[in-house]
Amino acid sequence: MKRALLTYGSVIQLQARQNVIASRSKLVVAVQGTRKQHVDTVGPKVDRQKKSPVCSYNEWDPLDEVIVGRPDNACVPSLTPEVKAISSPQQWEFFRKFGGQFFPQEHLKKAVSQIEEMCNVLRHEGVTVRRPDIVDWSKAYETPDFKSKGMYAAMPRDILIVIGEEIIEAPMAWRSRFFEYRAYRSLMKEYFQAGAKWTTAPKPLMSDELYDQNYPVESVEHRYKLSSEGRYVTTEFEPCFDAADFMRCGKDIFAQQSQVTNLFGIEWMARHLGPDYKIHLLQFKDPNAMHIDGTFNVVGPGLVIVNPARPCLQSEMFKKAGWKLVEAPKPMVPDDHPLWMTSKWLSMNVLMLDEQRVMVCKHETPTIKMFESLGIKAIPVDIRFANSIGGGFHCWTTDVRRRGVLESYF
Numbered sequence: 041m042k043r044a045l046l047t048y049g050s051v052i053q054l055q056a057r058q059n060v061i062a063s064r065s066k067l068v069v070a071v072q073g074t075r076k077q078h079v080d081t082v083g084p085k086v087d088r089q090k091k092s093p094v095c096s097y098n099e100w101d102p103l104d105e106v107i108v109g110r111p112d113n114a115c116v117p118s119l120t121p122e123v124k125a126i127s128s129p130q131q132w133e134f135f136r137k138f139g140g141q142f143f144p145q146e147h148l149k150k151a152v153s154q155i156e157e158m159c160n161v162l163r164h165e166g167v168t169v170r171r172p173d174i175v176d177w178s179k180a181y182e183t184p185d186f187k188s189k190g191m192y193a194a195m196p197r198d199i200l201i202v203i204g205e206e207i208i209e210a211p212m213a214w215r216s217r218f219f220e221y222r223a224y225r226s227l228m229k230e231y232f233q234a235g236a237k238w239t240t241a242p243k244p245l246m247s248d249e250l251y252d253q254n255y256p257v258e259s260v261e262h263r264y265k266l267s268s269e270g271r272y273v274t275t276e277f278e279p280c281f282d283a284a285d286f287m288r289c290g291k292d293i294f295a296q297q298s299q300v301t302n303l304f305g306i307e308w309m310a311r312h313l314g315p316d317y318k319i320h321l322l323q324f325k326d327p328n329a330m331h332i333d334g335t336f337n338v339v340g341p342g343l344v345i346v347n348p349a350r351p352c353l354q355s356e357m358f359k360k361a362g363w364k365l366v367e368a369p370k371p372m373v374p375d376d377h378p379l380w381m382t383s384k385w386l387s388m389n390v391l392m393l394d395e396q397r398v399m400v401c402k403h404e405t406p407t408i409k410m411f412e413s414l415g416i417k418a419i420p421v422d423i424r425f426a427n428s429i430g431g432g433f434h435c436w437t438t439d440v441r442r443r444g445v446l447e448s449y450f
């Protein structure tokens with residue numbers, strides 16, 4: 041099923057009805073099915089006047105609180121069509137061999153200690169660090185539509201996005217990630233009880249119809265062509281998206297259709313956010329598109345790190361708006377360092393602590409130099425073993441609170 045509601049470069053600004061399920065003052069509840077009555081509170085007592093602990097509008101305002109993922113118990117997904125579509129045939133051997141098992145234990149141990157160190161550095165820089173629960177991802181599960189095992193809670197960026205005072209759990213698109221939200225529920229409940237707005241996007245069925253079972257994956261050239269036509273392994277059967285396919289810049293949010301994010305999902309987001317936000321659909325030359333932050337990383341007002349290997353087809357629009365697009369230097373990761381789920385471009389997947397400080401890989405000297413030439417102080421940290429399971433600093437985090445207000449930069 042194909043829908044062509046959105047076009048590249050288009051701005052989605054849908055007049056959504058405000059979802060006033062819960063206003064700040066009163067809740068309207070149906071009593072005995074017919075009579076409506078106003079009550080002051082239902083459920084846990086919340087001080088509605090208190091400031092929400094969740095609040096962030098962009099990727100660079102001063103960071104107060106962040107969720108950092110956990111490598112613990114991370115499992116390798118099986119080589120299903122959706123996994124094939126984001127990896128190169130050279131990586132498949134690994135998935136064939138380890139699919140459904142833990143990632144190599146020695147490697148995970150090193151990842152755990154590197155991420156601990158990253159958390160310490162963040163604390164040292166004045167940021168409150170929160171962690172998801174530890175979950176056993178090797179447990180098999182079955183829904184009426186599919187069977188799978190889990191993957192991990194390593195990349196909060198993929199599943200959680202904060203827009204204003206609202207925290208949204210993405211529906212996800214991989215079967216191995218269907219239950220990933222469970223690791224974050226303690227945090228979500230706490231944030232909600234302290235006044236945040238908490239939303240989960242519609243859970244997909246993830247039945248076979250969501251995946252193009254015949255999606256051609258053997259040749260990279262063919263995939264370039266397919267992605268340029270907007271054809272990905274996920275169909276338009278139902279909305280799906282990963283939160284990391286959205287990049288926040290105040291009133292403007294940039295999104296890419298990808299192997300895990302369909303147009304139906306982007307439209308859900310646009311309609312959900314309503315007229316206060318504009319979602320711009322961007323397209324890149326990327327045969328494995330999944331998560332925009334290794335391709336187009338906005339690091340300041342009007343300042344974007346772009347991936348020279350994945351040009352943006354709408355870059356003129358940014359130049360016209362006076363934005364500065366800076367090409368990421370070539371990554372320094374050696375060829376023999378395993379990156380099981382991504383490219384080397386995690387080098388540009390940095391986390392801004394504020395407009396003047398960036399957390400960047402200690403070994404990526406050219407990237408460090410680039411930031412310094414932009415007047416941004418690099419805070420070097422080494423998470424190379426953590427990179428191997430699928431992400432850089434931006435992926436490993438979700439900013440919960442940044443000090444700033446909703447503005448327009450575009």
Ligand code: ARG
Nearest residue numbers: 284330331334382383431435
């Ligand atoms: N797909 C990107 C690449 O291979 C990596 C993006 C990772 N981002 C994330 N939020 N997990 O370069």
